Amino acid sequence: MPAPALGYTAGDLQGNPTAGMKGKATSFDIAYRAGVSQSTVSRALSGSPLVNAQTRQRIERIARELNYKVDKNASNLRSQQSGTLALLFFEDPTPDESHINPFFLSMLGSITRACARHGYDLLVSFQQFSDDWHADYEDSRKADGLILLGYGDYMPYCSKLEKLVAQGTHFVRWGPVLPDQPGISIGCDNHDGGKAMGAHLVAQGRRRIAFLGTITPDCPEFLARYRGHAEALAAAGLSAPAALQVDAISTEEAGYAAACTLLARRQPFDAIFAASDLIAMGAMQALADHGLRVPEDVAVTGFDDIPMARFAQPPLTTVLQDTQRAGELLVETLLRLIRNEPAESRLLPARLVIRRSCGAGGSPSARQGARAASARSPAHPGKTPRRRAPARSPSAPRPRTR
Template sequence: MDGDNTKQKPRTFRVTSFDVAAEAGVSQSTVSRALAGDPVVSEATRLRVAEAARKLNYHVDNNAARLRTGRTGTLAVVVICRPDEDRKDLNPFTYSLLGTICAAASARGYETLVSFQDGPQNLSGRYEEQRKADGIIVIGTTQNQAAWDYYRELGESGMHWVCWGSPFDDSEWIRSDNHAGARLATDHLIEAGFRQIACIGSLDSLQRQFGERYEGYAERMREAGLEPWLVEIEEGLSREEQGRRAVRALLASGKEFDAIFAVCDEIALGVLRELTEAGVRIPDDCGLIGFDGIRASAHAMPPLSSIQPDFSAAGAMLVDKLLAVIAGTAHEQRRVPVTLLARASTRRG
């Protein structure tokens, strides 16, 4: 019969989170948490669930999930700039950090909404109220007090937020291990034979990292029986210009020095250019090391030694801390590990 020759179409079954749970060997609730990026779920479990979902071709219904949980599935990232600063002139460190934040959010199933803000005309952080994001990560310069005051006030009103390099110790922040990094930089200079080591930085800057870096430098200097020496930067200038002016003050003082630890790479690059123009040879006459590990430091002449934070860890820690804040759970990690990048600017002989 004709009917006997008719091929039956195979039935299609919709894969559910229960199927993924069975494949991964976890509960259905764990699947939901893992695919939503909940920091309660371990990285190993999250990866196992993600692999099971990929194998079964399972995709989360984001619209249904948002309706069910009240979450947007988006994290806002606000980059604070100096007023009227051209975006192409932003510290390269900021762009590196921004990239790792977006990558970490994506790995946890979140989209990112990025905004560059510098003044009253564009300060806007009410993403949660407007149902545009579940929380905010704030990064960028501390040379914009008004912007940081604005976000601190929003945070006090209940906004979920975390920040990098906050001028406020009472906010939820992530920073480099500045103290350990400065000790590492100073120890590197001492081991290279330098003894009259000046630090170009600040104890009073809203950039709390600078004070932490000076303290690490000063501690290691005293341990070595050497006298710490701080050359203060001028506030309100670009980092490069701060470095240049600090060198002018250093040379005008008449005090002998054979090395400089600059508390950030952009300051160090200004130091390098000013010393070179003054006829001071790096590293023969003066060793030089910075902090931040920005890409431009590797292409300086000579290449600049630096202390580099683990950028991938920084992005992941910022995202995980924000997700913990949103979930109301603990996340105690605050310090990003650092490593020494030893280059020609500190290499004698």
């Protein structure tokens, strides 16, 4: 019996396209039906220019008919790359079953999309700091590189980053860009954002501005926001007294507690700059529970512009971190690293988003009117809708005396 012509044995491949096919089709099945070698099938399907156009079409048609998909495990093994990026979340403050920080969730969305655009898959994993995460993904060839996301204690984190660098792992990290940072980071210009917010509150006539958020070196992002803020105050001849700063991690609970602590200190204040929106939401809750009005009694602002910031009552003035852009940049940078192209750390601009919680936008009297009107008229509708306060309305500083 003569040896088969093209390196495969006919086996049970005769007959109609799918009859007799056990399990998934392989490139040999396609080759047999197309009357070419398996190499040619591989080339045709991977878009190699070395294939005759007609042959390619025939192969593609057959592949479609057989519902053939290249086996990623085999192709990855052979080509020594995975076509996959791994996203590692760190949730140090909330290792329990609680909800994930919505800001990171937004990042997740944009990273996922960016990966898809670049033809990469995304492996997602939630990590504890104790985990031996630094090695797993790239070493086991599940991913070509890592994206690191999450607040967290800075020092232990840093030493893990060094290990990653030493191992030659490809990674980018979302976080503050610091001088002696191991590896590459993409972050938001926290200092600038904090400064803009401080200046804005001052322009609104606020004079005694509290800051809620941990400002130890463990929390370099909050620290940078605080420093920018303090700089803006100083520029206006104001100070950021220690009595008006309370530590808080980025949760509503911490924000609530921090605001209560602040209130218990009995120091007058007319504004709260919270280091994150979550903290701000908790603080607003606490203020409401103490019978204080936002922004009439206390202006409250946050940082991040998470989706629910718009839906706070009143809508929360905050600093937008452009997660869309961040996700794209993170993925792009990581891909450059993987391809051994030059790549560098980057700071994304922070943008002030002015809503009503800072006292800008809809004036108090308009609010007052609305309230009075609504008291008169229970739910029968048809009134002309009040214009929604535009997100970025210019706002005259309201002078305040304490």
